[in-house]
Amino acid sequence: AQRVTQPEKLLSVFKGAPVELKCNYSYSGSPELFWYVQYSRQRLQLLLRHISRESIKGFTADLNKGETSFHLKKPFAQEEDSAMYYCALKGSSNTGKLIFGQGTTLQVKP
């Protein structure tokens, strides 16, 4: 079964602290993984995708096939990073459907 698990509902850190939002997936093939973010009163939007190997707003995520994980990391959290973060997996079909995790709310305190 294809599944995405984000074990933390809420992650609260102080400004300047490192952040790691966990994401584990279950998928038998070669996964395509994404992180989407929803800031307060804004639309859900793409943050980054594993295939691009990019760093967006200081965030990075590395696909670890051995541990079936795609954790999102940032060395120094900023208050503007406070948001809901969703990890998503593109399923095996060619329909573009995404399977989302439960989401993690990141709260960065001043």
Next chain:
Amino acid sequence: NAGVTQTPKFRILKIGQSMTLQCAQDMNHNYMYWYRQDPGMGLKLIYYSVGAGITDKGEVPNGYNVSRSTTEDFPLRLELAAPSQTSVYFCASSYRAGVSEKLFFGSGTQLSVL
């Protein structure tokens, strides 16, 4: 470009009422999706469409219907509203289903069924 437009933003329904959530995109995207977002549950796919005239069920289609008569519009119909359908509904679209193609989301419709 307006992107993905959803209407209404908020709605309260009584049990048994019907309504249509509207979704339109002006990006000439072929693929469109309806998700519902429940607290602590993430987003669940209700229905999707890969082009005009083609729709298919997602993970949680019961109680909903869709149509795709044009590329631009993808309305979601609730026929007999139930409290379990209280949720935030998101429409999304993408140009294709290629590698790492991203989804564009609407601003959501918050629906309460009382």
